[in-house]
Structures are given as C-alpha cells and as structure tokens.
C-alpha cells in the first residue's frame with residue numbers, strides 16, 4: 001500500500017508548490033508562444049534588461065565564467081526564478097480565497113508591465129499575445145486546483161492531483177505548441193523576404209581538397225547553417241530592408257546614405273572567404289568558421305564620403321546597440337568589407353542582415369552585425385566589448401586545432417585547422433606540426449592548399465599504429481617567419497586564448 005498524502009509530512013505544501021510552479025511555467029510558456037507576435041520571448045527581454053542595467057564588471061564576470069553562454073544561462077535563470085516565485089506564492093496563499101481570479105489579475109499585470117517596459121507597440125498581435133499569456137496560467141489554475149483546496153488530503157486526492165497535473169500539462173502544451181506554430185507562420189509572412197535570398201551575381205565558393213574531408217573534419221568553407229553565432233542579445237533585431245539605409249556620416253565632407261539595393265548593386269563588390277573566430281573561444285573550441293562572404297570594401301564606402309584629415313576612427317553602429325571601432329588607417333586595406341552576402345545568398349538574420357562588417361584576421365567581435373550607421377570620428381571611440389575589458393585590437397592569435405581522426409587498417413590519420421591573424425594577407429601559416437607522443441617528437445603535417453587568402457588552412461597527418469586505439473594528439477602552427485605558436489596557455493579574456501591544442505582521439 002502506498003502511504004496517503006496526509007501521512008507524508010509537507011505533502012500538501014509540496015502539492016501547492018507544484019501547483020504554483022505549474023502556473024508560473026504556464027505563464028512563461030504563454031509568453032514563449034506569444035513571442036512571434038510581440039517581436040520576441042518576454043523572458044529573454046527580462047534577461048536582456050538585466051544585462052543592460054547591470055554594471056559592466058558584472059556582465060563581464062558573467063561572460064568570463066560562462067563564456068558567451070551567459071545570456072541563455074540568464075534566460076534559464078529567469079525562468080527558474082519565475083517558477084520558484086509562483087511556487088512560493090502558492091504555498092503561502094490563504095486557503096479559501098479565489099486563486100483563479102488572482103492568477104488572472106496577476107498574470108495580466110505582469111504581462112502588461114513586461115510589454116510596456118519592453119516598448120511593445122499597441123496592435124492586434126499584442127492584444128492576442130496578452131490574451132495568450134493570461135489565459136495560459138489562468139486555465140492551469142482553473143483545471144488543477146481540486147486537490148489543492150482540500151486540507152485533509154487522501155491518497156485518491158493525491159493521485160487525482162497528479163493525474164490532473166499530467167493531463168492538463170499535456171493538453172496545455174499541445175495547444176500551446178499548435179498556437180506557437182500558427183503565430184510563427186503568421187509572422188514569417190511578414191518578415192523580411194530578402195533575408196537569405198539568392199544573390200544574382202554570386203559565384204560558387206572555392207572547393208576544398210576532398211583528401212581533407214574525413215571523419216570529424218570541417219568543410220573547407222563553412223555553410224551558413226553550420227557557421228557559429230555569438231550575440232549580445234537573444235535574437236537578431238528585426239530590420240526591414242525596404243526602409244533600412246546605411247548612413248555614412250560624422251567627420252566627413254560628403255555624408256550620404258545607401259539603400260539596401262544600392263549596397264547590393266555596388267560596383268566594387270567582391271567575394272571573400274574569411275575565417276572568423278570568437279575572442280571567447282577556448283583552445284580547440286567550436287566558435288570558428290570560414291564563410292563565403294560578399295560585400296563592398298569599407299575603404300570605397302568611406303572614401304566616397306571624403307573623411308576629414310583629422311579622422312582617427314571608423315565606427316560601425318548596429319541596431320542592437322553594439323558598436324566597434326577601427327583606426328582610420330586600417331581601412332585602406334581592401335579586404336575590410338561591409339558584407340551583405342554569405343554563401344551565395346543575402347545574409348541570414350543571425351549573421352547580420354542586411355549588412356555586417358568583416359575585418360579579416362581580427363576576432364569576430366570586431367565584425368559588427370546589423371550595421372545601420374558608419375561614423376567617422378576625430379576622437380577615439382570606446383566599443384562594446386572594449387568597454388567590458390576585452391582587447392581593442394583583437395588580432396587573432398595563431399592557432400591550430402585538432403578536429404578529425406580516421407583509421408584505415410593500420411593507418412591512422414588525424415587532421416584539423418590552423419589560422420592566424422598575422423595581417424600579412426595570404427599564406428600566413430607556414431606549417432603545422434603534430435605530436436602523437438605527448439610532445440616528445442613532432443612531425444610536419446600536410447597542409448591543404450589555401451582556398452582563399454583569409455581562410456583557415458586544413459591539415460592532416462598520417463601514421464602507422466596497428467596496436468593502439470586511443471591517441472593524445474598535440475598540434476601547433478608555425479608562422480611564416482618561423483615563429484612557433486606559443487605553448488603558453490592563456491584565458492580568452494582579454495586578448496583571446498593561446499596555447500597548443502591537446503586532445504584525445506579514438507579513430508574509428
């Protein structure tokens with residue numbers, strides 16, 4: 001026989017807590033479902049609000065501890081806090097008073113406040129979103145309470161409560177899921193049709209050497225879907241390419257604006273595969289990719305505005321409040337682009353639609369996405385991450401990462417990628433050396449021919465190993481002037497991680 005709930009100390013408290021948590025969760029789920037109607041998940045907006053309002057040292061600490069997972073972690077934290085708070089309220093809520101009405105009023109006030117603080121516009125969609133975010137927890141409160149209201153619980157009460165909790169959750173989640181899909185459909189039709197649209201003039205990216213395509217190896221050119229993303233916000237800012245303009249202004253003789261079509265049809269467009277790596281990437285980490293980008297040299301765009309003699313910085317400003325500065329002297333480099341395309345299409349929203357900066361050889365943080373304004377300045381500008389303690393120049397530290405391993409009979413092959421922001425253009429990495437004996441001896445790997453001047457080099461190294469299945473592999477790159485990549489391990493902050501990548505592989 002199972003004990004009655006009444007015999008379990010705190011059984012009622014637990015059920016009340018569960019009831020309250022379910023209501024909090026229903027509210028969060030309602031907000032998530034309504035997200036497409038109000039331009040995003042309300043909980044994400046709370047998390048963003050916390051980041052924006054918290055002092056720089058705190059957000060920096062969070063990023064330091066959690067890397068760029070700080071924001072998703074914060075979102076999860078807000079969800080837990082909401083669910084925990086509603087559980088507590090349910091536990092202390094006086095029996096006998098009308099819980100359903102309280103939930104309706106409470107969720108109405110909370111949702112209204114959230115939308116108001118988030119600057120959501122007054123529209124039919126907002127009203128529908130509000131209804132969903134209120135009905136979801138209210139319905140949960142209406143359908144769950146039977147077992148909670150009674151103080152003298154019995155085993156059947158408890159079972160009834162749990163089976164109700166199950167039924168209501170399943171029915172609720174199914175209907176919320178269906179609503180979410182419906183809302184996404186509705187909004188998709190309104191979203192910018194030019195995101196990810198085929199580019200007319202684009203040529204296909206250079207192909208890699210198939211000999212380097214084996215188990216675990218990345219493609220020579222990363223597809224847009226496979227390219228990592230790192231954002232300060234949880235979602236890309238919605239931008240309408242019809243009304244968007246790129247304004248070039250500040251300390252210039254001839255400020256001007258370009259429309260989206262004018263940018264796409266710019267006569268000096270180029271295509272440029274470029275490796276991008278996030279400054280927060282750990283040695284061997286995944287925040288690295290080589291996109292096939294197209295764009296217009298920044299020098300052409302800024303040059304046409306006739307920058308002042310006294311100009312020092314070119315600042316790119318983005319819709320999400322992000323900014324980055326590069327010294328005016330640097331823009332003479334023809335390879336710094338305002339990119340509008342990735343992989344033969346216009347940019348995907350998450351990679352910066354309609355336009356983003358590309359600064360080859362620098363860390364990704366220099367490459368502002370969702371640009372709407374280029375400002376030439378006569379004073380130094382403090383950029384987003386710089387203000388949070390990261391390196392201003394952000395030149396990529398020479399790196400060699402181990403990626404793949406494969407066995408063919410007695411033969412084992414390991415491989416990976418190498419890259420460095422040495423700013424000399426092509427052929428910056430002269431060699432990659434590999435050790436499979438813990439650093440005792442080093443052998444030179446075979447390098448793939450360079451697919452483009454600013455693209456990583458893939459490498460591979462084969463050796464005979466009939467009697468072993470596990471290998472510790474170490475890799476290090478050699479720069480063009482013979483300098484061996486530093487062995488010293490440093491943290492990503494402030495200037496990017498350094499050190500040799502050491503990892504264990506089990507080739508299959």
Ligand SMILES: Nc1nc2c(c(=O)[nH]1)N[C@H]1C(S)=C(S)[C@@H](COP(=O)(O)O)O[C@H]1N2
Nearest residue numbers: 228229230231232278318322351364368369
């Ligand atoms: N506007 C804006 N630009 C941004 C960021 C951002 O959060 N907002 N993140 C930067 C960082 S830290 C990196 S590593 C790259 C990542 O670009 P990707 O998401 O296209 O890979 O974008 C950079 N540009």
Ligand SMILES: [Mo]
Nearest residue numbers: 278279364365
């Ligand atoms: Mo980054």
